[in-house]
Amino acid sequence: MSTEAVYMAPNAAPKCPFDQPLVNPYERPNSRESSESTVLDILGEDKVELLVERFYHYNLTDRKTRLFFQGVNIERLQRMQTTFLIHLLGGKQMNMTRMRAAHKRLLDLNDSHFDAMLKNLTKAGKDLGISSELRERILAAAETTRDDVLGRNSAHEVAQQRRR
Ligand code: HEM
Numbered sequence: 369m370s371t372e373a374v375y376m377a378p379n380a381a382p383k384c385p386f387d388q389p390l391v392n393p394y395e396r397p398n399s400r401e402s403s404e405s406t407v408l409d410i411l412g413e414d415k416v417e418l419l420v421e422r423f424y425h426y427n428l429t430d431r432k433t434r435l436f437f438q439g440v441n442i443e444r445l446q447r448m449q450t451t452f453l454i455h456l457l458g459g460k461q462m463n464m465t466r467m468r469a470a471h472k473r474l475l476d477l478n479d480s481h482f483d484a485m486l487k488n489l490t491k492a493g494k495d496l497g498i499s500s501e502l503r504e505r506i507l508a509a510a511e512t513t514r515d516d517v518l519g520r521n522s523a524h525e526v527a528q529q530r531r532r
């Protein structure tokens with residue numbers, strides 16, 4: 369899987385101080401202060417990939433979400449989502465700017481679409497036999513992205529407004 373497009377180059381200086389990777393308060397990627405295993409440790413990258421595949425099966429057939437994906441390169445999107453979930457569930461850091469920009473292009477995207485996606489994520493987890501405890505952790509991690517996905521007061525935007 370090619371990831372060079374989304375990971376920050378190790379020595380690249382961010383253009384804006386808020387172009388930092390999101391630190392997920394639930395899974396705390398790259399932090400090993402806690403002895404608890406991350407979801408990624410438990411599931412492994414292959415299972416996360418399968419989860420995303422199943423998740424997209426639902427997103428593309430669900431009448432609440434499917435229209436947003438018309439004309440989108442789904443194979444590429446699934447790769448990006450896998451990278452993203454791996455990040456959220458305890459993997460490498462990544463730059464959030466492109467993810468925010470991609471959703472800004474989607475007109476009328478709102479909480480009901482986000483909620484529908486969370487339901488699809490739950491269904492996908494159930495299909496793969498992921499335990500309810502782990503499913504809750506996955507949902508909690510996805511939930512931390514809500515304001516970024518819906519373009520509400522992301523740290524990035526606040527920084528830009530301050531500069532104006
Ligand atoms: C759990 C919440 C979500 C996460 C973590 C997420 C993550 C992502 C990521 C990583 C990308 C790729 C960005 C890039 O091109 O670099 C993306 C694109 C996209 N997302 Fe989401 N997303 C979420 C919610 C949603 C929702 C609720 C919808 C619509 C129902 C949606 C529709 C799309 C579409 C259509 C694209 C492709 C846009 C384009 O290529 O122009 N996403 N998302």
